[in-house]
Structures are given as structure tokens and as C-alpha cells.
Amino acid sequence: MSKRTSPPSAHDVARLAGVSQAAVSRAFTPGASIAKATRERVHQAAQALGYRPNLLARSLIKGQSGIIGVVIGAPRYPFFLAALAALSARMSKAGKHILVYTAEGETTVDLLVEHLLAYRVDALFLMAAGLSPRLARQCVEESVPVITYNLPAEPLPGFFAVAGDHVTGGARIAEHMLQQGYRRFAYMAGPPGSRTSQDRERGFSEHLAGRGVEAPLRAVGFFQREAAIAATRSLLAREDRPDAIFCGNDHMALAAIEVARFEFGLQVGRDLGVAGFDDLEEAAWPSFSLTSYSLPVDGVIDRVAAILLDGGENEPAATIVPGELKARGSTRRG
Amino acid sequence: MSKRTSPPSAHDVARLAGVSQAAVSRAFTPGASIAKATRERVHQAAQALGYRPNLLARSLIKGQSGIIGVVIGAPRYPFFLAALAALSARMSKAGKHILVYTAEGETTVDLLVEHLLAYRVDALFLMAAGLSPRLARQCVEESVPVITYNLPAEPLPGFFAVAGDHVTGGARIAEHMLQQGYRRFAYMAGPPGSRTSQDRERGFSEHLAGRGVEAPLRAVGFFQREAAIAATRSLLAREDRPDAIFCGNDHMALAAIEVARFEFGLQVGRDLGVAGFDDLEEAAWPSFSLTSYSLPVDGVIDRVAAILLDGGENEPAATIVPGELKARGSTRRG
DNA sequence: GTGAAAGCGCTAACAT
């Protein structure tokens, strides 16, 4: 009925309930020392007015906002979005909130973190590279816990690092491919600067080297479909065509399968082994049956949530979340 | 070096720069009346201390937080996440911020909106159903613009509604299938309560009826892969098997294609027409070549961003964002 | 258990 332009304040409620404004505050503070009857009366009045404590004011006093800042560098990649969804669900259950930014160009991360800091976020979760040392230091000085995901293992002191087990995964893929009888290997890399891709490649190559196999061929797919298609073509057009390709992520691997099948008429598995990394949902679909190494969203988010919710009391540390080899038809020789 | 536990305030900066605290505020307010030299000096001092205006305090005064609240009901569905990413990019460019919640069960939307309102969000973008009339009324009273996406066309007065053109899309699919020579149709529905699914079905069925075709068969896939697989099986196991299935979204359609192909040995297109809705990225992949009706993320977000940024000056209204038929191999008879 | 009063860090009049 009444058209109000600004929301009711604690004062309004206090007046209506016939108590002091402080009492209103107490009525909404769990465990505050207040008589049951008073709390009742206050809540009644609040209900009537549609009052809701202003969290901005509370945050201002507490010096903590209850907000977790999240920066996503590659919003197109399903894994990050799945992680975001999982984290969001976890945090809302804990009464925390998630302020999200997507970083288009790498260079903007600094700007976004700057904004986030201005909101006095309780913690930062970075799924993007490009934080400058200056800002990083500030985060530590202002004791804002920062969690990085899949970034350089020793970025800045005082940071939490959570990462998938890329090196082990690469090695497991290599071993699996060897067992299946493949002999001439190739690795399709992500963007040159990607630590993730580097680690996966290293695990793969070093395992092969340890087995006395010659170094894999190499192509760059930039973690993108179009580039991966081009990379696959160049690999398969060679005279010394590889008989197995390990792609730095599933997105590229799915593209590789399609190129092999539809453009080169190869039977994936028998003629050409293909493996990816991350174990996206599509990998298990019968159209692809893509061998992959899982990067468990839940495992990652478990760890992240634990750090976030344990109040930053724990010491900064690096966590490697183990994955699992998912052997499927795309690397089945028979 | 110095270990400070709480960030520097405007006072600290003022002291260091030898000016009043208000001057510091002005130095960080674009267009404020302040001498160039003073601003310089303040910025210098701020830089030295690592000062950053506390946005919570500013928001408290302004009564506006610069935060847009977003609620996502189905965080698993790529469209919503793509929309989120697009919106986030747009908003950060405009200096706004996005507070995200995912709603697991429908019933929690109220709770989330309550939280969001407590943060004095400038606007709400709901990609989830289940807001109670009570809260809806409060949003309007507190003049918080609310944009709903793909929800009932006339939800609450004072709301902005943005939706894809589901009815037209359904009709276009029907017409296309008829032209391709399919004659016995089926519709695979989403969850019973989904307005989106209902609209798509209505457009489809009514167009068919208008052409004198008998009513399509029907199965329910709940917008989920597993359920869609089961639904497809039940449809294809019938004696009077349909020769064309229109699925309420692409996710289900992709599953349907695989069941038809791998379980029933059908050649999709020739033996069975399949169409979806949304035009996900996967639809264009050669493995599927799925006919779909696009639901343009950018078109939707354009409209949403316009509402959000034009300061809620425009009148609440409903917008239908047009899509486009993407005819592909999955409905090609020849 | 409750109220009065002092801020949290900032912006917005109001003076000068």
C-alpha cells in the first residue's frame, strides 16, 4: 500500500515496537542478551514494516562483508562455471555471498581485484592469472586470504594454491596409451603461458621418456575449439602421423575426435588414440567415449570451501587435488 | 613490511597528505571541486599507504551498492552460465558488481532474494522461479528493479520480464519438420511446471494443429540427460514410433540423437528427425548437427544490461527476444 | 535486560 522509496531502518522498527534502536539490533543478533518477549515484539514490528537489517552497515562495522570475491579468467570453459556453481551453493549455505568477475583480457585481473578489495571481501578466489605482485602483497598485508586455482605453484607467499594433479594425470595418460599399444605420440598444448598445459605436458613427456619412447610431436590448440581443429589437421596430415594424441583438455580432444573421424575417416581408438583432460560431461557420451583424466570439481571446491570457511586460520599452503584416469573407447585399440 | 591488520582509512591518508579527510574523499570523487595539486598529493599519500576507498561506506551513504543480485536456478545448464559470464563482463565494464546465488531447490529463492535485498542491491536478475508474492511486493515497494528471465509472462506487476521467443520457435520447428516431410511427431517436455517448456510445446503443437496434423506424442525428459534418454527409449520402442522428435531443449535433444543412433541403429535425419532448442555450442558439432532454435545469449543480455544500466528509469515491461531457426542435418530427410 | 552514546569510513551540505 504505502509507497516508500527507502527501506525501513532499525529506528523505524524501534519506534513502532516501543524499544530502543539497540534493542532492534539485538533482536537480530543471534545469542545477544535480550528478553524473549522483547525479541518477539521487535520481530513483529519488523515484519509489519518489512524491515531487514542493512548488511552494508553491519559489514562496515565488522570490517568484514561476508562476501567472497571470485575472478574467472575463462568463463567459456565449463569447468570454471561448474566450480562457480558448486562454490556458490556451498557459500550460500554458510551465509556467505559471492561477488563474481570475469576477466576478459589477462591484464584486467588487477583492476577487478582492486574493486573486490574495495568491497572489503573476506577472501578472494582467483581462477585467472595475471595478478600483479603489488596487489598480491596488498592482499597479504590486509590479511585477505587468496586462493588461486591452477596457477603457478609458488606464486606469492601467503597465498593458498589449489590445483589439479596435472603432472600425474599426464603420466597416467602416457602409461595407459603405452599399454594400449600406441607408439607414436603427440601432445596438443594450450596457450603457451598456461601452467596447467605445461604441467600436463611435462607429466606426459617425462613418462614417455622414462619408458624410452621418443619425444612426442607437438601442436598448439590454445584450449580453443577452432585452434584445436587446425592443430589436429596439421598433426594428421603429416607423413609420420602420430597414432595417439593427448590433448591438454577435453574441449580440444572432442574437436580432435571429430576431425579424425569426419575429415580423415579414421576410426578413433583403433586407428588413432585420443585422450583429453578434465573429464567433462561430454567425454562420457557415446558419441565420443573420450578417455580423460578427471579433475573433480567437488574435490577442488571442497578444499576451497574448507579454506574459505575455516576463517583463514589455517596456514597458506598448496594443495594438489588428485584425479582419476577414465579409460574409455577413444584409446581402445581392439 | 609493516604488518597492518586493517586497511588504511581516509583519515590516515589525510594525515599523511596534510589535508582534511573530506579532501581525500573529493580526491577520489570524479568531478569534485578540488585543486589539481591537492588531488595529486592525496593520491600520492594514498598510493604510499595502499589506500582504497571503502565501498561499503560509500554504499551505505548513497543507499545504493552498485551490486546487482543474480539468482540462477539451474546452474548446470550452460545457457545460464553463459548468460552470467556475459552479464558479468558487461557490468564490470560499467563499474557494477554481480552477487551470485544458485538456487538448488525452488523453494529457496525467497531466502536468497532476502539476503540480496539486505545488501541493498541496486537490481535483481532472476533466472529462477519461486519468488513469493510477499517478497515480490517488497522489491517493488523498495523500488528495486527486478528482471525475470523466461518466467511466467505476467508474474508480478512492476517486474521486467525478458524471455526467449519460445512460442514462435516451437512453431518454426514444426513448420520446418513438416517441410522436410516428417509426419508423425513427438514432443519431449521439460519439468511439468516449466513455462519455458510449455511455451515451446504450445508453439509446436498449435502450429501442427493448424496444418491439420494429428497431435504429437509426448514424453517427459525434465530437461535432464538421463530422463531424456529414458524418454527417447519409450518413444522409439512404440509400435507407432514417431519419425520426428522435438525436444524442449538441446541438452535432451543431444541425448535423443545418441539413443536413436547407438541403441536403435537409426540414421538421424533420414530415419528420425530430431530438433532441440537453445542452439548450444554442441548443436553445431558434426557429431550431432542438431537442428535448433537459437536463444541468443547476447540478445538477452543486451536487453537485461540496458534495463540494469538505464537506472531503472524505464517502465517495467515484457520483452521477447527473437531467436533464429538453425536448420541442420538432424532434420534433413535426404 | 535495556537504553544512551560512541563510532565504523565515508559523502554531502554548509561555511569560509
Added chain:
DNA sequence: ATGTTAGCGCTTTCAC
């Protein structure tokens, strides 16, 4: 152009 003052809506001593 700048400093002073008064809040924004809340939490938190501190009396009582």
C-alpha cells in the same frame, strides 16, 4: 578550493 559538521544504519561498550 578547502575544512567543519552532520549523518548513512548499524554494532558495541558502558551505565543502569
